[in-house]
Amino acid sequence: MSQDSSTAPIERATPEDLRERAALDRSTKLPVLFFLTSGLVWLLISCVLGLLASIKLHTPGFLDIGLLSGINWGRLQPAYFNALVYGWCFQAAMAVGLWMMARLCRQPLKNPLTLVVAGHFWNLGVTIGVLQILTGGQAPGDLLEFGRTAWLMLFASFALIVVWQVLMFASRPKGADYVTQLYIIGACFWFPWLFLTANVFTSPQTASGLHAAMTSAWYANGVLFLFLVPMAVGTATYLIPKIVGRPLHSYPLAIAGFWSLALFGGWTGLQKLIGGPLPTWMPAVSSAAQVLLLIPVLCVAANHFMTVRDRHDLVQTSPTLRFIFAGAVFYVISHVVAAFLALSPGLTQYTAAWDGLRFMLVYSYFSMTMFGAIYFILPRLTGCEWLSPGMIRVHFWANIYGGSPIGVFLIIGGIFQGNAMNVWSNGFGALTDMLHGAYIGATLGWVFVLAANLVFFFHFILIALRLGRRSERATLLTSAADHGPASVMITKGAEA
């Protein structure tokens, strides 16, 4: 990899470059806006479902009336989490991934309409799946609760996305190489493989019960650590140098981060079943791999931190960097927690701590990173700027004060839960009482998260409808007096 390849996304833009980027953005605009808009609708839906699920944990009688009585926690929990992961996270990842890939490969997106059609199928699949869960037809398996019909649609549309990404990558000009492409191609490689494996080995015709449960544990961990994590890392690695206005601190370190993820990621997942009736070495290997996943985290986090170095003041001003920075904090924390849970099955297995971890990973890390990316991308697609720094600030702080505690409450609550469950004289009433506080805290958090995302959605729609500010200058969070070199990068200049 040549030296200049590492600087590919941040080289000082000439007018031709800007024109080229504008053309690339025009080509991706339609599918990217489609995936982002429908993804955000799913985000709102999953926030409502998540809030309801959270309420049911401390007040099971809530909405236990008439026809709604069947929609209890056993349905709401998977409905919320699947809607969040497949409805919002995947669509955000596809949108941001397509946009970055076109930019990095300098390939305009061909036939964008096909991808919009694929997107409709994706949404149809998620809708069918979520409705099935809510009406009492969930399928067994972690993150596999959608039924067969839904999977078929999801797979067909994801396959199209993969083909488009690979085609762009394969036809990129010489030298247009950057580590983010590896993350995107990696995620597009791992997910279909995980997905097909899970579906083949859990389909009633072939499945053997214990093996199916094992495969689903492996799959669910894979979706998080081999799809969502690489997409978010790739996004941050693309955007941070752009905003700070300097190349990545170390390109080899970035490559090492990618390949260590590839090396260890596939081995994780079975730690969930420690103590179950499978050969002991299998969960043990997964636990070890989950701990080893701290290596890529170290590579990536150190690299990003060193890239920003003395410009951490930009976290104050740039909305994108602020969200990505907050995400990065949870990137590290959630991987440490994942390693801890893998090592403490006697304490934390089958407790709320696992839900806390997944929330942290999917929301506090992945989603925050994607919000950051949307703040960057949307003005470039629509040609107008975010209207209100105030709304951005509300979106940020409500997520920090509301969203982050949800994960923390559930993790700490789960540790107490596990500890108490290990004393046999504690009945489940005592356990329920003990978690009451944590669950109420989580509900409060959900209220904030829902409010934050409503504000964000409103803001997003205004910009998507091109009702934003017409300006050369990006919307920043503090007064625009002095932004150093960064403002050069954030300013769209001739791009508009």
Place this chain on the structure above:
Amino acid sequence: MSLKSLLFGLLATFAAPWLVLVVRPYSGMAHLAPVAYDEEAGDETKGFFPPTRSADQARGQLIYFQQGCVQCHTQVIRPQYLGGDGDEFKRNWGEAQDALAPKRTRQTAPYDYLGDSFAAIGERRNGPDLANAGFRFSTRQAFLEHLYNPQARYDWSSCPSQRHLFSKRTIQGQPSNLAIKTTGKHAPNEGEEIVPSTEALDLVDYLLALKRNAPLPISLGGAKPTPAAPAAPAPALAAPVK
């Protein structure tokens, strides 16, 4: 990096865990078949291990998944070294409690899920483990009543009511012998009765059969039974500790 070498690298790193953790174990697990107890080797039990599941029970398991019971209940007894010091067993989760069987305690074995299309190991323990729930509720009616109104036993119970699997109807002629007794907000009015749907009955068939205490045949490494210790009287159902 060229697409080819990238794909090669991904293939090499990912195929290994895929083969080792997923594909290879499949061949071992898919071919498990029920094992006959062998009296000559010293087995005291007759028939096959594990007991097979009826069609009703299999449908019941499907409903158990569909209704999301699996989100709150596990069905796996972990070894003693996990979960306190054998506290899972002290909770009666791993124990046989009927007066007939001598008290046997064991952790879950791969054979316990034989014949299931998906092992209901479960996601979390918001509620008690159900691997041996069949011992704790001995009658169909008791299970049905729990499903209809879990708060009748413990008012703090967060086990959700499955009222949608029952119907309330006016009694015509003889009351149904399946009608359940219940009190509280959703109790039947005068002249009405509450009857379970076939789904509820299948689900209960499945729950009643959750008794994973059949001794491991000696050929599978089960322990030889100790010579006739008189069967201890069955412990009373664990007192409703809160």
